Amino acid sequence: MKINELLGTEFPIIQGGMANIATGAFAAAVSNAGALGLIGSGGMDAETLRKEIRTAKASTDKPFGVNLMLMNPHIDELAKVVVEEGVKVVTTGAGNPGKYVPAWKEAGIKVFPVVAAPILAKRLERYEVDGFIAEGTESGGHVGEMTTMALVPQVVDAVSVPVIAAGGIADGRQLAAAFALGKSRRKETLPVEPGEGIRYVVPQSLTPGEEGVLSFRVSKPCGAVVYRVRAGEQVLRQVRRPRAVPGEMERILLSRELTAHVRAPIRIEMEVAK
Numbered sequence: 001m002k003i004n005e006l007l008g009t010e011f012p013i014i015q016g017g018m019a020n021i022a023t024g025a026f027a028a029a030v031s032n033a034g035a036l037g038l039i040g041s042g043g044m045d046a047e048t049l050r051k052e053i054r055t056a057k058a059s060t061d062k063p064f065g066v067n068l069m070l071m072n073p074h075i076d077e078l079a080k081v082v083v084e085e086g087v088k089v090v091t092t093g094a095g096n097p098g099k100y101v102p103a104w105k106e107a108g109i110k111v112f113p114v115v116a117a118p119i120l121a122k123r124l125e126r127y128e129v130d131g132f133i134a135e136g137t138e139s140g141g142h143v144g145e146m147t148t149m150a151l152v153p154q155v156v157d158a159v160s161v162p163v164i165a166a167g168g169i170a171d172g173r174q175l176a177a178a179f180a181l182g183k184s185r186r187k188e189t190l191p192v193e194p195g196e197g198i199r200y201v202v203p204q205s206l207t208p209g210e211e212g213v214l215s216f217r218v219s220k221p222c223g224a225v226v227y228r229v230r231a232g233e234q235v236l237r238q239v240r241r242p243r244a245v246p247g248e249m250e251r252i253l254l255s256r257e258l259t260a261h262v263r264a265p266i267r268i269e270m271e272v273a274k
């Protein structure tokens with residue numbers, strides 16, 4: 001899936017979340033222009049962020065997001081505000097957002113951590129984030145030491161989710177290079193049609209020792225759902241979602257360690273609460 005399809009925007013471009021600059025009105029203007037606007041919450045407390053989110057909501061009907069700077073002293077409250085205000089996309093800067101990601105995913109928020117090294121991306125992929133922003137040292141954010149040109153291909157190779165390039169991209173030539181370096185599609189796409197039943201099983205094509213992401217959409221709305229990835233009787237992964245939204249992409253990551261000793265075919269079982 002292309003990034004703009006994933007984000008619901010016209011263009012595959014995300015505005016940088018700039019602390020003390022990117023207000024709700026700023027983000028809404030970017031979203032109205034067809035990219036994804038981001039509120040830069042770096043210098044904000046919880047009530048300021050809430051106000052800016054409401055300003056953005058009043059100024060655009062297009063998707064916008066919030067950048068959460070993890071070194072912000074109010075970060076615990078800000079992490080809750082994005083859930084309470086129904087924000088659709090969160091990007092994070094300056095650290096490891098792992099402890100917040102499960103609550104954001106539970107709320108249906110699309111999460112894109114900014115990373116400056118492949119190792120952090122690898123570590124965070126287990127939280128089923130929706131993609132990474134690989135940002136080189138050319139960026140205004142001063143995130144790390146690797147350049148965009150060196151960093152982005154390494155992150156692409158390290159993870160299975162989409163990777164967005166950032167840092168030093170200012171004109172059309174650099175944009176073209178970013179498209180060549182980044183990654184918009186996943187390794188595995190699997191159609192799932194759950195039908196009327198409460199259980200659904202599909203065969204899977206991952207082979208033992210292979211790493212991959214099972215990506216699929218459900219065709220019918222339903223309440224709480226548990227996806228179980230099995231190899232024979234062995235449950236490799238179990239993921240609970242509060243609801244299944246038709247058409248929305250579901251993803252389950254299977255690491256190399258998980259599939260290494262599997263001997264039976266891998267399949268997904270979907271159990272829907274009655």
Ligand SMILES: Cc1cc2nc3c(=O)[nH]c(=O)nc-3n(C[C@H](O)[C@H](O)[C@H](O)COP(=O)(O)O)c2cc1C
Nearest residue numbers: 016017018019042069093138139140141167168169
């Ligand atoms: C003034 C300014 C403030 C920024 N503040 C943040 C921030 O609070 N959080 C963050 O994740 N990135 C921040 N960034 C980085 C941007 O979001 C963006 O990723 C980066 O600027 C992209 O690189 P480029 O400026 O070379 O295009 C900031 C950048 C600038 C220029």
